[in-house]
Amino acid sequence: MAKELHSVKLDKGKCVGCTNCLKRCPTEAIRIRAGRARIVDELCIDCGACIRVCEHHAKVAVTDPLSSINRFKYKIALPAPTLYGQFKNLKDISAVPRGLMRMGFNEVFDVARGADIVSRAVMEKLTEPDCPQPLISSACPAVVRLIQIRFPELIDNIVDIRSPMEIAASMARREFCKKHSVRPEEVGCFFITPCPAKATAVRLPIGHEKSAVDGVISMMEIYGLLSNQIRRDQGDDADYVFNSQNRGTALGIGWARSGGESLAIGEEDALAVDGIDNVNRVLEAIENDRLPDLKYFEGLACDGGCVGGPIAFENVFIARNRIRKLVSELPKVSIDKAVSLDELEALGDEMRLDKPIEPMETLKLDADFTEALKKMDKIEEIRKKLPGLDCGSCGSPTCQALAEDIVGGYAKEMDCLFLLKEQITLMARQMVEISELTREKNT
Amino acid sequence: MHVLREEFDVVAMDFTTAGEASATIKRLLKKLGVNSSVVRRLSIACYEAEINLVIHSMGGKLILTVGAQDVTLTSEDVGPGIPDIDLAMSEGYSTASEDVRMMGFGAGMGLANMARNADGFSIESKVGVGTRIEMVFRLTDAQKTEGAV
Numbered sequence: 001m002a003k004e005l006h007s008v009k010l011d012k013g014k015c016v017g018c019t020n021c022l023k024r025c026p027t028e029a030i031r032i033r034a035g036r037a038r039i040v041d042e043l044c045i046d047c048g049a050c051i052r053v054c055e056h057h058a059k060v061a062v063t064d065p066l067s068s069i070n071r072f073k074y075k076i077a078l079p080a081p082t083l084y085g086q087f088k089n090l091k092d093i094s095a096v097p098r099g100l101m102r103m104g105f106n107e108v109f110d111v112a113r114g115a116d117i118v119s120r121a122v123m124e125k126l127t128e129p130d131c132p133q134p135l136i137s138s139a140c141p142a143v144v145r146l147i148q149i150r151f152p153e154l155i156d157n158i159v160d161i162r163s164p165m166e167i168a169a170s171m172a173r174r175e176f177c178k179k180h181s182v183r184p185e186e187v188g189c190f191f192i193t194p195c196p197a198k199a200t201a202v203r204l205p206i207g208h209e210k211s212a213v214d215g216v217i218s219m220m221e222i223y224g225l226l227s228n229q230i231r232r233d234q235g236d237d238a239d240y241v242f243n244s245q246n247r248g249t250a251l252g253i254g255w256a257r258s259g260g261e262s263l264a265i266g267e268e269d270a271l272a273v274d275g276i277d278n279v280n281r282v283l284e285a286i287e288n289d290r291l292p293d294l295k296y297f298e299g300l301a302c303d304g305g306c307v308g309g310p311i312a313f314e315n316v317f318i319a320r321n322r323i324r325k326l327v328s329e330l331p332k333v334s335i336d337k338a339v340s341l342d343e344l345e346a347l348g349d350e351m352r353l354d355k356p357i358e359p360m361e362t363l364k365l366d367a368d369f370t371e372a373l374k375k376m377d378k379i380e381e382i383r384k385k386l387p388g389l390d391c392g393s394c395g396s397p398t399c400q401a402l403a404e405d406i407v408g409g410y411a412k413e414m415d416c417l418f419l420l421k422e423q424i425t426l427m428a429r430q431m432v433e434i435s436e437l438t439r440e441k442n443t
Numbered sequence: 444m445h446v447l448r449e450e451f452d453v454v455a456m457d458f459t460t461a462g463e464a465s466a467t468i469k470r471l472l473k474k475l476g477v478n479s480s481v482v483r484r485l486s487i488a489c490y491e492a493e494i495n496l497v498i499h500s501m502g503g504k505l506i507l508t509v510g511a512q513d514v515t516l517t518s519e520d521v522g523p524g525i526p527d528i529d530l531a532m533s534e535g536y537s538t539a540s541e542d543v544r545m546m547g548f549g550a551g552m553g554l555a556n557m558a559r560n561a562d563g564f565s566i567e568s569k570v571g572v573g574t575r576i577e578m579v580f581r582l583t584d585a586q587k588t589e590g591a592v
Contacts (some may be wrong), residue, residue, distance in 0.1 A: 287486060287491045365476065370511065
């Protein structure tokens, strides 16, 4: 299978070429060309903002269908903590794994358990003398991508620990194989996701070679099936319940909400920021050394955190509140009680990032500095001619972006409706003048 | 050689626009493909200079000049001037008003921080007239300083 660069795709038949996504893309990665939206691969960070704003549902997340689990003899579901916030009247969290088992999975391993382990690993990391300051969470792949594109100087601050999803998949597979004496390749691990960026992170992992996850299933896709199962759950009609080995703590589940990660690691000088524009602004401040006392930065692309993911079913505020209530009813177990240092030790390198995260300097106008300077001049010259309304009718998100696109050879001046109108007026006037001249001659 | 020169006016005590010039300069340098560690040092110094103009001067401007070898950032203001530059350069010394400190500025690290981040730093000041600071950032030996921040 060809490796797709991104997990946000355009459904061409549904796109009407309006400017909704164009104007709302936080990295200006969309252009409208020939009446259809196009995603610029180098700039897209998979945040899914366009999925949320498209009224025509033309932006879709590329995930695996539920039927894809049948590629494997044994199937393990890895529910993201956000899943627990999707259902009305969920009295017992265990109803969710029971429902997943009845849908055809052979095992459920809580990603919140992976979050517990990452929390402990981060706590340990923060005590190391050469720990970067601030340490930046690696949990949100859209934020990591944003740092690669816009803040290459902050790459070394990203915590070198894999995501809860990856750690959960490694552990789940190993334990399943041990328990049932089966070979690892017979076991498929499937992440239940609220987030398209996670699907990309599985296909093209950032900071390590291969993902332990075999497929990513959209929460939206299984919502109907699973909520049916949960409604019918009697609590005792299935033999499956979570145990301490595969279940996360309240703090791990709390990772679904913005600030949950900081709460779990118990760091006083931590800052949790959600919403990609806010994250962008605070990263600017960190890059400018304006937050010298900050020890930990948790940045999440979606408003509200992962519960606000574009392919979660429930409204972010409702889901967030449900998570809050569920978490408050669970026993309070601290992270150092839930995850021992021996356990961390045992995971060893499996937990670490082992490939450098590369900067992606896609903002550069030209590889050659002198050329870039010349282009900058031309851009400025063109921008001055443009109306400055940032209307998006040309297909570029702002007048500045259009000027850059023209110089880059991706657009032309007459794509601007205002310049076009001026040009037509001018031509019309010239036509009149010419016809008057010829009439004078003829008379 | 092609040279780019941009001027940014900075208004005294206007906190709605404070930081905008620095943000624009940073974006511009990233688009030019200037080495990221140089961009970072310049951004830190530039933000300090801009905030100084906002809180200490009666208004001024930042001038960015990009050449083949280096980037020069100049801060010019009309203002009270600095009577004792050596004292002002020492970390922790500040003449910022209580109001300004309440806003989280005026910790007295500004000038020293600028000098530390720039490859070349010069300052001239006349009491009752104004201050001019020139900072030079080399582009070519960027490799040497990489990772130093």
